[in-house]
Amino acid sequence: MRSELAGEKRQFGHRARLALTPAQIRLVDDQAHAARTMWNLLHDWWKMLPREQRSLAAADAAIRQARKEIDWLAVLPAQAAQAVLKTYLQAWKNCWDGRADEPNFKARFRTVMSVDIPQGRDLNITRVHRRWGMVNIPKAGRVRFRWTKDLPVGKRADADNRITGARLVKDALGWHIAFRVQTLQSKPEPHPGPEVGIDVGVTVPLALSDGKTYDHGEWLTEKEQAELLRLEQRAAHRKTFRKRGEKPSRRLRATYDQIQALRARAKRRHLEWQHQTTTDIAKKYGAVVVEALSITNMVKSAKGAIDRPGKNVAQKSGLNRSISQEAWGRTVELLTYKAARHGGAVHKVPAPGTSQRCSACGFTTPGSRECQATFVCKNPDCGWYGNADHNAARNVLHLYRIGLVAIPAAGRSSRQARKRVKPTTAR
Structure with missing residues (x-):
């Protein structure tokens, strides 16, 4: 109990390079475009709807209906779609609190392609050898990633030291995965x-x-x-x-x-x-x-x-x-x-x-x-x-x-x- 009081939870991110096959690249690209389109549809729906009808339940129902009616939106996992809704509502909250501007339309060529994986237990991370690890990406299967930092996985993971989620991000050098890591560390001395x-x-x-x-x-x-x-x-x-x-x-x-x-x-x-x-x-x-x-x-x-x-x-x-x-x-x-x-x-x-x-x-x-x-x-x-x-x-x-x-x-x-x-x- 004394060690728990002396420690503090710290959250940080770790980014690693993914080794995707051409088929997996096309699939993850489709998911990223679907996530961007989901944001734009949600933004248009939110702006057109009267203020008294805007709510989390109504937005969730609209997202579910859109995934049923538009076939190519179904390539985005349901949890990733819920993450888009959560991020959009948080953007409006930041705007209302004066920390940011209003959310806007995400253009195709000016937006960073990304897909969120909100739950860490779905990743099922394992270390293959010294340089590579394996991670499970929804609807894409097992994918190798570059192992450059020790992560709290397997026997090293517990309630205080674990991976809470991840995000797939694409830049000019390809797809990467950014892990959200939570650790319990002792407070440093002066x-x-x-x-x-x-x-x-x-x-x-x-x-x-x-x-x-x-x-x-x-x-x-x-x-x-x-x-x-x-x-x-x-x-x-x-x-x-x-x-x-x-x-x-x-x-x-x-x-x-x-x-x-x-x-x-x-x-x-x-x-x-x-x-x-x-x-x-x-x-x-x-x-x-x-x-x-x-x-x-x-x-x-x-x-x-x-x-x-x-x-x-x-x-x-x-x-x-x-x-x-x-x-x-x-x-x-x-x-x-x-x-x-x-x-x-x-x-x-x-x-x-x-x-x-x-x-x-x-x-x-x-x-x-x-x-x-x-x-x-x-x-x-x-x-x-x-x-x-x-x-x-x-x-x-x-x-x-x-x-x-x-x-x-x-x-x-x-x-x-x-x-x-x-x-x-x-x-």
């Missing part, structure tokens, strides 16, 4: 590690206040980059033959698929680097301090208006593209939950002025950065110079130590959410 400030950038992705940096190279090899350029040129050439309003040809769609596959490969490598980097930081440091960046405002276009055009539009466009590719927001999200898992915490501080302040004397002046990589203090009594990214990271840590922490609050502006609090530890 992390004894030091505090660290982090400055994010484009040239240097992550610069730490203790002088360490985390860098990465290109996500695609030279051969893959040349292949991507060749495919993009081919797609641009084939696009010139398409008339306005005409659907893309089969060859053009095949070229687009090849481009998406290369970009998905680069994204997967980037995500792997982010996971490894954030795990290393969460293990070493007890308090991680980052800037509260408004990335949406940072990547706004500089085109301006017709009467007032923008300046350096091409340079700003390239900078926006580089910022979006670095995915700083995802890095902070990964750091947040991994630091909490190891007993640490992530804190956010206001971003303005961190790159213009001298971390040695505190003197702030514009133009202190001689170039992108060097910071030179303009204070005649100081004259300190060093790496600009590490200087900004030390300023980020300084703001946390003096208690200037940005606390997000629902319904408040960023200026109202900023609040001075005492730091957790004085060093």
Whole structure:
């Protein structure tokens, strides 16, 4: 009983690659299209029906009737159809609570193909050998998947450690299965590690206040980059033959698929680097301090208006593209939950002025950065110079130590959410 009280339930997802046969691929594709169509039919039915007649029972009856009258909707398992209804109602609840916009129509080419498997007991997962496992997919049979993480299956599964469900998701590299895993783990002890400030950038992705940096190279090899350029040129050439309003040809769609596959490969490598980097930081440091960046405002276009055009539009466009590719927001999200898992915490501080302040004397002046990589203090009594990214990271840590922490609050502006609090530890 004491061990149960000391533990806490944690839910996380694990994604694995599926090895489907061509027949199974066609079947799962049909299920995904049926799930998308079920959502659209349910959305139209909900919008046309008077408010007083909308209810869960009426929606469930409409779904059952649609599966009986439309033959190709029956390819979707009944439990997956119920999951579509549950997701749709949850979308409306999020809208009513102010957390999201209204649910909308799901277009064929702009929607991620997916099928939900709500009950974990239907999966019947077994491990074949070190690299592969087997999972049961409704109406598709037994399918192999890549075993890259130990899962609570077989004798290791119990009421607290088990797989509660899964979801089939298709991207440019094929079909994957995302398991929903529930585990009971002991609460972590407070992390004894030091505090660290982090400055994010484009040239240097992550610069730490203790002088360490985390860098990465290109996500695609030279051969893959040349292949991507060749495919993009081919797609641009084939696009010139398409008339306005005409659907893309089969060859053009095949070229687009090849481009998406290369970009998905680069994204997967980037995500792997982010996971490894954030795990290393969460293990070493007890308090991680980052800037509260408004990335949406940072990547706004500089085109301006017709009467007032923008300046350096091409340079700003390239900078926006580089910022979006670095995915700083995802890095902070990964750091947040991994630091909490190891007993640490992530804190956010206001971003303005961190790159213009001298971390040695505190003197702030514009133009202190001689170039992108060097910071030179303009204070005649100081004259300190060093790496600009590490200087900004030390300023980020300084703001946390003096208690200037940005606390997000629902319904408040960023200026109202900023609040001075005492730091957790004085060093």
